[in-house]
Amino acid sequence: xxxxxxxxxxxxxAALPALAQAPAPSAAAQQDARAxxxxxxxxxxxxxxxxxxxxxxxxxxxxxxxxxxxxxxxxLENISRTLQAPGAIGFVQLDVFSRExxxxxxxxxxxxxxxxxxxxxxLWMVTRNEQLxxxxxxxxxxxxxTFILPPRESGSTASFNYLRETDPDGLGQVPEANIRYxxxxxDVINQVAANTEGAVGFFVQFADPTNAxxxxxxxxxxxxVPVVSRELLRARVGDQAVYEVQxxxxxxxxxxxxxxxxxxxxxxxxxxxxxxxxxxxxxAGNAQADQRDLIMRLREVPSAQLLPQQxxxxxxxxxxxxxxxxxVDGMVTAAEAAKRAAQRAVN
Numbered sequence: 001x002x003x004x005x006x007x008x009x010x011x012x013x014a015a016l017p018a019l020a021q022a023p024a025p026s027a028a029a030q031q032d033a034r035a036x037x038x039x040x041x042x043x044x045x046x047x048x049x050x051x052x053x054x055x056x057x058x059x060x061x062x063x064x065x066x067x068x069x070x071x072x073x074x075x076l077e078n079i080s081r082t083l084q085a086p087g088a089i090g091f092v093q094l095d096v097f098s099r100e101x102x103x104x105x106x107x108x109x110x111x112x113x114x115x116x117x118x119x120x121x122x123l124w125m126v127t128r129n130e131q132l133x134x135x136x137x138x139x140x141x142x143x144x145x146t147f148i149l150p151p152r153e154s155g156s157t158a159s160f161n162y163l164r165e166t167d168p169d170g171l172g173q174v175p176e177a178n179i180r181y182x183x184x185x186x187d188v189i190n191q192v193a194a195n196t197e198g199a200v201g202f203f204v205q206f207a208d209p210t211n212a213x214x215x216x217x218x219x220x221x222x223x224x225v226p227v228v229s230r231e232l233l234r235a236r237v238g239d240q241a242v243y244e245v246q247x248x249x250x251x252x253x254x255x256x257x258x259x260x261x262x263x264x265x266x267x268x269x270x271x272x273x274x275x276x277x278x279x280x281x282x283x284a285g286n287a288q289a290d291q292r293d294l295i296m297r298l299r300e301v302p303s304a305q306l307l308p309q310q311x312x313x314x315x316x317x318x319x320x321x322x323x324x325x326x327x328v329d330g331m332v333t334a335a336e337a338a339k340r341a342a343q344r345a346v347n
Contacts, residue, residue, distance in 0.1 A: 035087030037070040039078040041155075046206040047091040051118055051272060054306045055089070055298075062297045064290075075155045076100070079275070082111060086277035087291060089114070093121060093155050093204060095270040098237035099162040110281045113273050114298050116240070118306055120269035120320070122207045122248055123159065123227040126189065126217060129198035135229045136335035138200060139170030140342020146199040148180045148191050156185065156203040159270065167231040170339060185213045193220040200225070204270070207248035207320070218250050224265040228331045232268055243268040245328045247321040266323060266331075274298070 038055050040048035052069035059067045067089070072078055078090030079100055094116055101108040125138065132138055138145065150156045164172045182188045185203040192201035201222075205213055217224070228245055235242035251263040279291040323331075 035085045036066045036068065037081065037085070037088045038067055039070050039072045039081045039088060039090040041072055041074045041078075041091065043071045046119075046208065046211075047272070050206075051091060051306075055274075058298070058301050058305060059294070062293075064294055064297070073153070076153070076158065079108070079111070082275055082277060083107065086110070086281040087287075087294075089274060089276045092273050092275055093159060093270050094237060094273040095162050095235070095242045096155050096158045097273055097275065098235065098242045099158065099165070101237060110277055111275050112278050112295065113237070113275055114295055115303075115306075116271040116273040117303050118272045118274070119206060120244055120246060120271050121204050122246075122265075122267050122269045123163075123243075124201075124203050124205055124217070124267065125225040125227050126192055126201045126222040127198065127225060128192065128195065128222065129200075130223060132198075132200070132223065132225050134226055134331065134335045134338055135170075135232075136338030136340075137342055138225060139167065139173075139229070139335070139339045141346060142171050143173040143175060143178075144346070145174070146178050146180065146195075146197065147174055148182055148188050148195075148199055148201040150185050150188055150203055151181055151183070154184075156205075157181070159204050160202050162235075163227070163232060166235050167229065170229065170231065186216065189213060189216050189220060189222065192222060206272075207250065207265075207269075209250055214250055218263055224267060226266050226331060226335075227268045228266075228328065229335050230332050233328070233332070243270055245269075245323045245331070247323060249320075 038052050040052045042048060048069055048071055056067045056069065059065070072081065072090075075090075075092040075096040078092055079097065082088045082090045094113075097108075097113070125135070147160075149160055160171075164174060180191070180199075182191055182201075185205060188201040188203050192199055203213070205211065208214060209218075226245075232243055233241065233245075245266065246269050247264055247266045248269075249264050276295060277291065279288040279295070282288050282291050
């Protein structure tokens with residue numbers, strides 16, 4: 001057996017007290033750090049890179065210091081983190097939040113929507129099949145179609161499942177065996193573009209024409225099916241609509257459609273919502289008072305101060321056009337007629 005020199009042994013023993021004295025973060029400190037997170041999504045996603053950065057300065061101006069944009073796996077994880085660390089803030093797709101609130105009513109009653117006026121994420125249903133003009137065409141043939149979605153745990157797939165639940169006689173007829181899961185939205189687009197059997201892809205994406213997926217959708221000349229139906233527009237979280245119908249520009253920055261024309265698409269979108277815990281979820285006293293003030297202060301911030309400041313993105317958000325009720329009613333009527341015709345053909 002090899003013996004250590006006495007001097008080395010003494011140095012090692014002398015270091016032990018210093019190691020033992022190094023304090024580990026207390027549970028309270030760790031909880032406080034989690035409570036000062038603004039949970040976003042992927043590091044390269046719109047929530048993290050565009051929508052979150054204006055929030056820490058806005059909070060610091062009213063002495064809510066130390067909040068940091070923190071990447072996550074998206075809406076479902078942001079809900080969980082906000083429940084586990086009251087005081088934390090989370091970005092969520094409003095439709096996914098609404099679905100979870102309906103399924104976990106008691107648990108999610110501990111959360112509140114601070115605001116939902118930042119931006120609206122488009123619901124993109126894409127196909128090569130030129131006979132699919134509106135959602136009614138898809139609803140009528142839904143049980144025989146192949147659908148290609150992002151991963152099971154993604155917010156996009158949660159949105160699609162919400163549509164299935166709110167539309168039992170249409171998209172609710174899609175059998176699980178007819179759903180294929182892709183690696184991500186890019187893979188969805190590529191699989192649909194390569195499919196020759198009329199497959200339909202679905203994903204949720206902020207309609208930034210400089211985004212690689214929106215560019216790819218245009219470059220592959222995929223057909224956008226407007227995700228608009230009466231069932232979808234009835235969806236509510238509290239007394240607020242879960243979906244809006246907007247026209248989006250898909251060709252900003254030089255990406256043009258066939259013939260060099262600027263390309264637009266109309267579809268439903270779900271607002272980006274910002275959530276946190278209700279004050280009563282925190283300990284009584286100063287913690288509840290601060291949480292109540294945080295919610296009030298964030299609701300009072302003018303929306304322009306919370307929008308992405310980059311020129312192209314700011315112009316894009318301000319340039320989207322919300323469809324009139326007359327136009328939406330016309331789209332709903334056309335979808336219902338197409339659905340009835342498709343169902344007659346199927347049956």
